[in-house]
Amino acid sequence: MTTAKESVKQERSWSFGTAPGAVPLLGHALALWRRPLDFLASLPAHGDLVEIRLGPSRAYLACHPELVHHVLVNPRVFDKGGVFDKARQLLGNSLSVSRGDDHRFQRRVIQPAFHATKIADYTAAVGDDTRAAIDAWRPGQTQDIGEAMHALLMRVAARTLFSTSVDTATIEEARQCLLTVSEGIYKRTVAPLGLKEKLPTAENRRYAWSNTRLREIVETMISERRRSDEDHGDLLSTLLRAEHPESGQRLTDEEVLDQVVTFLVAGSETTASTLAFVFHLMGAHPEVEERVHAEIDAAVGDRSPVFDDLPKLEYTRAVITEALRLYPPSWMSMRVASADTELGGHPIPSGAMVVYSAWAMHHNPELFPEPEKFDPGRWLDERAKNVPRGALLPFGAGSHKCIGDVLALTETALIVATIASRWRLRPVPGSTLKPQPKATLEAGTLPMRCEQRRPS
Ligand code: HEM
Structure with a gap:
């Protein structure tokens, strides 16, 4: 398990949800494959941390900016793995x-x-x-x-x-x-x-x-x-x-x-x-x-x-x-838990995939009112100060x-x-x-x- 320092401070309680609509054997793999943007954008409504099923495996989408931040700034616990392991064989062991x-x-x-x-x-x-x-x-x-x-x-x-x-x-x-x-x-x-x-x-x-x-x-x-x-x-x-x-x-x-x-x-x-x-x-x-x-x-x-x-x-x-x-x-990236750990008070087993999606965060109405509206004024003057910390994440965060x-x-x-x-x-x-x-x-x-x- 992670140390107390590594876990997100429990100043608030985080909601945990399960993505609806899992189908036998495949879970949510088809939804993620066929209409990934809609599927990901629908998940924050189910919790700050949402479990999805990809075939027999369970993965977790961190929806709340603080949980995403925690994942990205703790690379010793949530490291690059999964698709990145495959990409390493193709790109070489690059940055x-x-x-x-x-x-x-x-x-x-x-x-x-x-x-x-x-x-x-x-x-x-x-x-x-x-x-x-x-x-x-x-x-x-x-x-x-x-x-x-x-x-x-x-x-x-x-x-x-x-x-x-x-x-x-x-x-x-x-x-x-x-x-x-x-x-x-x-x-x-x-x-x-x-x-x-x-x-x-x-x-x-x-x-x-x-x-x-x-x-x-x-x-x-x-x-x-x-x-x-x-x-x-x-x-x-x-x-x-x-x-x-x-x-x-x-x-x-x-x-x-x-x-x-x-x-x-x-x-x-x-x-x-x-x-x-x-x-x-x-x-x-x-x-x-x-x-x-x-x-x-x-x-x-x-x-x-x-x-x-x-x-x-x-x-x-x-x-x-x-x-x-x-x-x-x-629009989406992932990390893999390198040890048994927890996120937002929920246990995450070693080897589990933790996903973060800039698309899901940027289209979440709790973080950006009228998220589908193109409104450059959000980033000017006083309004920019109202954007929740870590909610805008086009370039990721942390060591990667x-x-x-x-x-x-x-x-x-x-x-x-x-x-x-x-x-x-x-x-x-x-x-x-x-x-x-x-x-x-x-x-x-x-x-x-x-x-x-x-x-x-
Ligand atoms: C608008 C343009 C760009 C966007 C939106 C973008 C977005 C991102 C994001 C989100 C990550 C982190 C991915 C993760 O957390 O898994 C990343 C990593 C990276 N980007 Fe960019 N990028 C852009 C342009 C560039 C440019 C111009 C370069 C280099 C010339 C570059 C080189 C890299 C490299 C090498 C990494 C890996 C960094 C590491 O893991 O330490 N990117 N990029």
């Missing part, structure tokens, strides 16, 4: 899937590479990449904003990681590989038996080929960089030079390779989806869009937005926060909290400001948003019509 001492070591070596002081340098070229992408847009043209943001984010990620050393064709090739690899990793981690994934099908061959090719591309970048030994001021240079603060130990090439692939998987789709959701929401709410445009115009005038403008874009940042609340790209959170928010704000200063994106009549819960919450196909606000 997002490692556990225990391995994770603590990696985090200490890599954290300085994401220090806030580095972000301005990493994102210096984001405006150029964004302008290069939107210069090709024509008034009246339709863009699939999900696809356009993914292509842009891959260029931005390549630039952040490898500065100028990658050509456009290689970036596009890496992007296509990454799409297949991310999808493949997701399918392999959620497949109960994984038998289909072992068959020699075209899809499985494509996955294997894309994985090898992606790693080859990244490997070439690393060995070129090792040869030159120059500091390019990008994420790769910082990673190659990073040292453990006490032992002085550095990452091997294999470890850097695993981390870079992890950053591409963890960082590009999440940020691209966030941008697609932001533009969809602005398009559907012209009054919000107008205010964003006015704020950007006042802060930036005729020139292009830069890093130093971001503090002035308070409303734009509130719009991004509200998009992350409504559509959190990381997103290491790229500041980078992602900076890139997102710069890209929104750069695009919105020149283009207004209108939803194409009849197109609707259907968020797709996969490894991340994807925006799916979102055609939008381009209206020029200002020539390039």
Whole structure:
């Protein structure tokens, strides 16, 4: 059992519930598989901690922010396991899937590479990449904003990681590989038996080929960089030079390779989806869009937005926060109890899965009044103070909290400001948003019509 210090303080009593609608043999597995977002959002009404059945196993959804926080800040008791164990075999023992001492070591070596002081340098070229992408847009043209943001984010990620050393064709090739690899990793981690994934099908061959090719591309970048030994001021240079603060130990090439692939998987789709959701929401709410445009115009005038403008874009940042609340790209994650323990006064056996879902929390009316309403004003002035502590969790918390959170928010704000200063994106009549819960919450196909606000 955990020590008294590790258990959540019993200042209040927590309600414990069981999810309704379990079916024989499968329990809630079908509901979680077929309509995960609705199912998860329905659970907080049944308790602060809710038991669900996945076949013969019991899992627990922590619904109350304090219980979620407790799980996330106690990695010795609630560690990465389950789907992360499977992902480790595919991604290598990298930051997002490692556990225990391995994770603590990696985090200490890599954290300085994401220090806030580095972000301005990493994102210096984001405006150029964004302008290069939107210069090709024509008034009246339709863009699939999900696809356009993914292509842009891959260029931005390549630039952040490898500065100028990658050509456009290689970036596009890496992007296509990454799409297949991310999808493949997701399918392999959620497949109960994984038998289909072992068959020699075209899809499985494509996955294997894309994985090898992606790693080859990244490997070439690393060995070129090792040869030159120059500091390019990008994420790769910082990673190659990073040292453990006490032992002085550095990452091997294999470890850097695993981390870079992890950053591409963890960082590009999440940020691209966030941008697609932001533009969809602005398009559907012209009054919000107008205010964003006015704020950007006042802060930036005729020139292009830069890093130093971001503090002035308070409303734009509130719009991004509200998009992350409504559509959190990381919609569900889990930990596994490494020993018999308790949560909210309820016993949790060793090996049990404890799930947390930003989607379920962000759509809980007890935490966010009118949760389905897109209301950026929640994040401004006095109203922001009313949001319960820990209720907004797009980047997680504790020792596994997103290491790229500041980078992602900076890139997102710069890209929104750069695009919105020149283009207004209108939803194409009849197109609707259907968020797709996969490894991340994807925006799916979102055609939008381009209206020029200002020539390039
Ligand atoms: C809007 C964009 C992003 C969102 C919403 C997001 C969300 C998250 C969340 C929720 C976690 C924690 C998952 C858990 O608790 O199991 C996480 C972890 C992580 N993220 Fe992000 N992320 C974003 C962008 C990025 C970027 C840009 C990078 C890197 C370039 C990145 C790299 C990582 C890594 C390496 C981890 C694992 C950290 C660890 O376990 O120590 N993410 N992210």
